[in-house]
Amino acid sequence: MKRSQYAVIGLGRFGSSLAKELIKLGYEVMGIDKHEEPVEAMSEELTHVVVADSTDEDVIRSLGLRNFDCVIVAIGDDIQSSILTTILLKDIGVKMVVAKALSELHGKVLNKIGVDRIIFPERDMGVRVAHQLVSPNLLDYIELSCEYTIAELTVPRCLDGRTLRDLDTRAKYGCSIVAINKKEGVIIAPTATDSVEEKDVMVIIGTNDQIDHFEKAVIR
Incomplete structure (x- = not known):
């Protein structure tokens, strides 16, 4: 090819x-x-x-x-x-x-x-750095469109052992966890029974407001 x-x-x-x-x-x-x-x-x-x-x-x-x-x-x-x-x-x-x-x-x-x-490399990098500065658990932030964002959030101790069913991010906050990066590898499209552990990285997609709401309510 x-x-x-x-x-x-x-x-x-x-x-x-x-x-x-x-x-x-x-x-x-x-x-x-x-x-x-x-x-x-x-x-x-x-x-x-x-x-x-x-x-x-x-x-x-x-x-x-x-x-x-x-x-x-x-x-x-x-x-x-x-x-x-x-x-x-x-x-x-x-x-x-x-x-x-x-x-x-x-x-x-x-x-x-x-x-x-x-x-817009300088503008986009400025936006990403600003979000990382104000959100200690935020590892990366990419604006997919004027509405949707994909973000990487470190799992804090308070969520250790919780399943995605427990978190229920889609129903409660409108955003979705589309991948979990663990020490042993990445889980793509995790199911409700998959759990997160402290220091895992959650890849979340949603609007800026939805992700911000989830972070403020659950992580901070």
Whole structure:
């Protein structure tokens, strides 16, 4: 089976970190940047690297990006280049375009021109860190949409030995425990008879309010 191919345009801190992680996950990755230094730095890390101006239509076409499964525009500090690059990628028919937004306004423009997914790395990380600071039991927090969130919560001593039937999170709080990470492994889609132990990690899905209600009522 053919491995998925990704291209990352902009090899700054975010772009290079993303590209290296995709390589670790077993995918082929082309790295593109208009500066030689970051391209040289990543030459041993990625499948292919290219020094190129992504705002030049002829260059974009010559790289064959239309054949990639996904192209990520990770240009760091030049909104104009980010937007022009994105427009060109959509024009040549790239299957999926993901773009990093530097601001809410930048994100709105990217949305207008049809970007498939917009990433706000600094904003999203700020939100996650804020939630982790105010909730000691919260290990991670990912906003799935404007309504739904998935969170990882450490099981406190007060819940040690309780079954999911005892907790009854869906009926009482509206959120659902979809996995339990234990020392011996992860239980996916646990049943009502599965129990949690202190220091297990519960993976919970629900709205922000539902998860917050559960945490305040049961964990804190």
